[in-house]
Amino acid sequence: MVVVAQLVRASDCGSEGRRFEPDHPPQTPLHASSQLLFTFGSWQAEWGGIHVIKRQKMEISAKFEPSSFEDKWYQYWLEKKIFHSVPDQREAYTIVIPPPNVTGVLHMGHMLNNTIQDVLIRRARMKGKNACWVPGTDHASIATEARVVAKLASEGIMKKDLSREVFLQHAWEWKEKHGGIILEQLKKLGASCDWDRTKFTMEHDMSESVIKVFVDLYKKGKIYRGVRMVNWDPSAKTAVSDEEVFHKEVQSKLYYIKYIIEGTEEFVTVATTRPETILGDTAVCVNPNDEKYLHLKGKKLIVPIVKRIVPVIFDEYVDMEFGTGALKITPAHDLNDYELGLKYQLEVIDIFNDNGTLNEKAGFYVGIDRFSARDKIIDDLKQQNLIVKIEDYTNKIGYSERTNAVIEPKLSVQWFVKMKELAVPALENVMNDNIQLYPTKFKNTYKHWMENVKDWCISRQLWWGQRIPAYYLPDGSFVVAENIETALLLAKQKYPQITLQELRQDEDVLDTWFSSWLWPISVFDGIRNPENPDIKYYYPTNDLVTAPEILFFWVARMIIAGYEYCGDMPFKNVYLTGIVRDKLGRKMSKSLGNSPDPLDLINKYGADGVRVGMLLCSPAGNDLPFDESLTEQGRNFGNKIWNAFRLVNNWPVDNNISQPVHSKLAVEWFDQLLNQNINNIENCFNDYRLSDALMAVYKLFWDEFSGWYLEIIKPDYQKPIDKKTLEASQLFFEKLLKLLHPFMPFITEELWHSMPGKMQQESISLSILDQAKIANSQIIDDFEEAKEVISNIRAIRKNKNIVQKDPLKLHVNSKLITYKNTYDTIICKLCNISEVSTALPSSQNTISFLVKTFEFSIVLEGLINNEEELDKLNKELDYLKGFHSSVMNKLNNEKFMSGAPDKVKEIEYNKKKDAESKIFSLEERIKQLLN
């Protein structure tokens, strides 16, 4: 029914007064009439020329200050061993942490990652599962070694002057001192890891597992040693994997250089960006279809500077359009050249030392750095008049992720894992969803990579890491064994007289990923001891939460290792988070200085606030545009919960008063709503939509519970509440706290302990989440009555608002459904009005009633004769008629009738019926108005 408000009379009495505090002066000017209001209280003040008097405030607990209780509860959890897990009869729920670098400090990416893991693990714990979250750190060989080298250098100690043993001592010292900071920081966030299980990838048992796997793979023929083109980091003097190289676009030059044709004065011009590699040239290649070079068939060219005579080879690999169409071939220093070299059996001349300077094989510029050598060779070529031209050119150059040095493609002897066969089950089980990726879009990327997987270079020319268990014999051959004693036995098969001293272990260590790919297994000691109870109980783990950027070099490899060593997946679900970015969309990084310090944020907004802030904007796989205002929102939510708690637990109870009818209604209504939401939240978790789950709890608590439920049941000031309503409210609160706990562990624990009566569990972490009373499918919307009351309150508020703003405005547009005076009292309270009266005379077919506010009264009537009303009705009628005809179009359309499913047709029939009855009643009302 349409309601029109009419200003009846103004009144300036009735208000009980406005409350002021010294630190909260009113932010808006007072109405003139307000002067009358401040007549009692305990203090007085002048504000805005108006005499203001404060009244006594109800005694309440302290302000919401997260810092006052967070540490306390974390300690409590640790003391009670709440996070500790041992195998038992319950279903296991396991997460292994993506081990952060031991050198690392907490950044926003970790915050996001670990918040998600903690939410999942805490929820599982509260669902009665035996939840185990295994923490730990990764030895990060390149990064850590670089740190230690730098630290020693600052003390004037050079790595090259140290023995391996002494260097490792320094490294361990460094690790003991600086490692593990990040784990301490995670505690501030509330991470509920089982700290008793903390692992480090270089611990004794972990290393043993790594070595065992290496030996095993070697025996299976999956590991081989070979000369390969690798990404060489001349600064760290080690090979790095493809994944550790990043490409950057740089301004460089393209040099056009003359190669004289042997025995003639003629020359071929070759374009190159790397003239220093000329010294390693062993051929020049042109496209066989390139007519301008047909005359080169059978000819030889003279490489400038070194004057080496090299053949011209013809291969379609060469792009005729690029440069001059002639390509110099340096098999030792370019991957493609290397492959051409293999194809045409060219000589391979490696002209670089490990540190990027030129070696004797270059013949010239020996000992000079590659970039200086480039300048020198250009000078020399100019002098010899061998440069045709030099062009500006933009190309991409690979840099080492760790040291930022320009990567040198270099031939070297390295250890490799054959990946092709190992990858088969890992691909299959992701494609058939045995292992689920969230979001699923990463399946494509995963598939593409696994189908084109290349052999994995696992050796690193470093000291910090697991040393490759290959032992060389004096004749250059080697044996692979788990320790030197076994190696000796193997060696004796070939040379019975050989001694331990004659064996020399490989100097290299293994790629860090070669230990982390075993992480979900080795943390439970499943490699060394596949039968131990932990691995049997906790493996496969449930969820892995990590960043998409390490999908290949970590996630995929863990899956491979899982099938190879446990015959089963390492985890069932992989939740891939986004990258945390700043407001401008830039990746958060230390160098940009755009990353807030997570600990500062925690201090400012509380861990719960930060957690909520991170989760509010982090749908799976999407980047997370982080802004501090989000944590503020999280903090505000905590404040809301805090205050709602104060309200619910500060009422005096009176066992003798009966439950008001509106409270009864509210309790029934909220109970259903809570159940609906429990179901909804469960669904969100099942789909890994954590943001949605949080948002559902957020709205449930803030809007429905605080905004409606509490306002309805709230007794008048200093009046007692009835027992029934109070108990229902406290139970609701308890259930809400449990729903909130995985997201906001600290505040919920704090309030849990302040709940009246005895909680069944000493910590909310150990309480069991409530199941919804009704299944999803059975939810019926049967709180019509409550909805009506709410809708009526809204309508009155709206009218009041409009009339307050503009007392002359008589027509407002809102609807009252039906009106029952059963709920008068609550309507008055929530609308802040003094009286609702239906005693006014009403015209036919209308409901009229008087709403008295403090300052004036308005009449809400069902219908008022006036043009505007008529106009509105006509508009509504037009819409309905249009709607009706569109429905009729469908129903009269043969194709629709034959093609559309019955369900849809039924909907359309109902729409038709509904629209027709609405049209009928509208037309009736318009008729009445016109009469």
Added chain:
RNA sequence: GGGAGCUUAGCUCAGCUGGUUCAGAGCACCUGCCUUACAAGCAGGGGGUCACAGGUUCGAUCCCUGUAGCUCCCACCA
């Protein structure tokens, strides 16, 4: 160069297998407000040609094609 994905309100994003209860949420914004839990708050409100152009269909935010812009992954042409 190859592949994947995205484009919906000022911002961040939901919209399941096409069907007016589908054009939504949170934040931000605007207006009014110290109202006895909470101004870290309350009440009310205004915002969108669902990137653009075609097509399929009875019907398109949803399916197809093309265009533009953005993001990511892979390869790396000297």
